[in-house]
Amino acid sequence: xxxxxxIAVSGQGLRDITxxxxxxxxxxxxxxxxxxxxxxxxxxxxxxxxNYDPSAxxxxxxxxxxxxxxxxxxxxxxxxxxxxxxxxxxxxxxxxSLSIPVLNGRLALGSWQGIFLWEHRHHRGHRKVILHxx
Amino acid sequence: xxxxxxIAVSGQGLRDITxxxxxxxxxxxxxxxxxxxxxxxxxxxxxxxxNYDPSAxxxxxxxxxxxxxxxxxxxxxxxxxxxxxxxxxxxxxxxxSLSIPVLNGRLALGSWQGIFLWEHRHHRGHRKVILHxx
Amino acid sequence: xxxxxxIAVSGQGLRDITxxxxxxxxxxxxxxxxxxxxxxxxxxxxxxxxNYDPSAxxxxxxxxxxxxxxxxxxxxxxxxxxxxxxxxxxxxxxxxSLSIPVLNGRLALGSWQGIFLWEHRHHRGHRKVILHxx
Numbered sequence: 302x303x304x305x306x307x308i309a310v311s312g313q314g315l316r317d318i319t320x321x322x323x324x325x326x327x328x329x330x331x332x333x334x335x336x337x338x339x340x341x342x343x344x345x346x347x348x349x350x351x352n353y354d355p356s357a358x359x360x361x362x363x364x365x366x367x368x369x370x371x372x373x374x375x376x377x378x379x380x381x382x383x384x385x386x387x388x389x390x391x392x393x394x395x396x397x398s399l400s401i402p403v404l405n406g407r408l409a410l411g412s413w414q415g416i417f418l419w420e421h422r423h424h425r426g427h428r429k430v431i432l433h434x435x
Numbered sequence: 436x437x438x439x440x441x442i443a444v445s446g447q448g449l450r451d452i453t454x455x456x457x458x459x460x461x462x463x464x465x466x467x468x469x470x471x472x473x474x475x476x477x478x479x480x481x482x483x484x485x486n487y488d489p490s491a492x493x494x495x496x497x498x499x500x501x502x503x504x505x506x507x508x509x510x511x512x513x514x515x516x517x518x519x520x521x522x523x524x525x526x527x528x529x530x531x532s533l534s535i536p537v538l539n540g541r542l543a544l545g546s547w548q549g550i551f552l553w554e555h556r557h558h559r560g561h562r563k564v565i566l567h568x569x
Numbered sequence: 570x571x572x573x574x575x576i577a578v579s580g581q582g583l584r585d586i587t588x589x590x591x592x593x594x595x596x597x598x599x600x601x602x603x604x605x606x607x608x609x610x611x612x613x614x615x616x617x618x619x620n621y622d623p624s625a626x627x628x629x630x631x632x633x634x635x636x637x638x639x640x641x642x643x644x645x646x647x648x649x650x651x652x653x654x655x656x657x658x659x660x661x662x663x664x665x666s667l668s669i670p671v672l673n674g675r676l677a678l679g680s681w682q683g684i685f686l687w688e689h690r691h692h693r694g695h696r697k698v699i700l701h702x703x
Contacts (some may be wrong), residue, residue: 409476545609
């Protein structure tokens, strides 16, 4: 089964998409299998990380922003905005696809794991994640 | 087929789990397919890297420790110990899931490839890897 | 279905392999499914990134070369050449496996996404990518 999941984003940051993905898995009625996510963008990415303490997410975002700053004189790809080239680099360092097993009808996430869409640009808009289930 | 593989870890570093994963694939008796691994933690991750010369692993660990040091003044998520926030960042830069084809009843790894669990914290304990085979 | 795809490389850089992978998917005649790629090497990796403007690729390569330079005094694994240890680190920061859904008989890539083999060494030669399709 393949489904396109549309995710609304409002600026840079980690957006918890566990509810949307969990719902799609529940609706598919699969007891045991594998859920693969693929993001159709090059300036946003996927991440499984701690969903409990928001400070971990803040530090993660700040750390990556410091590693890959805007307006680095190295960049020549600057026509699409100051946040564009850093977004491509950040997306390259994280995941475009993720596979999570399904057990007893639910995503087999660890106790503190959530699934996030990491928006690397400042814009508001929508991102498409393709969900494949077997 | 889904199986939970428990991996004992003894402090920070790359732990070769190729034997455990290869055994599970052999026991499943699958000739051709795909083996997907998913780690249920946010402070340890998965890696396929050179398994021959231990110096490559040492350099990889030292390099990542230098890139993501403990006690960085940027961190606000510090309640769970000095090694916790760096562990989340290191896990975010490496893989939570990996998919390796199975050919002729064996994992189709390259000549020098091994599968590693990368423990990013200093503790001893156990980590859970979910193995999915089709 | 499993297929070995041989990719010729001529030195360090991002090599667009979308044509080779798309052809294999088309020849398999699968309408809906999942295409998983696995690279059998530890000094080259896989990436999905922007395929339109070549300047984005140039910046990405230059940025990673600056983050992981050759001849870093940290390295002890130096016998296989100055480009070997940086190649292992770069491969560890990017992907060894990728999964891309197949929809209507084609890879469900976003408008600006291409699949790249990222060669991290300076040599000319061949790299093996295993393609698994369900």
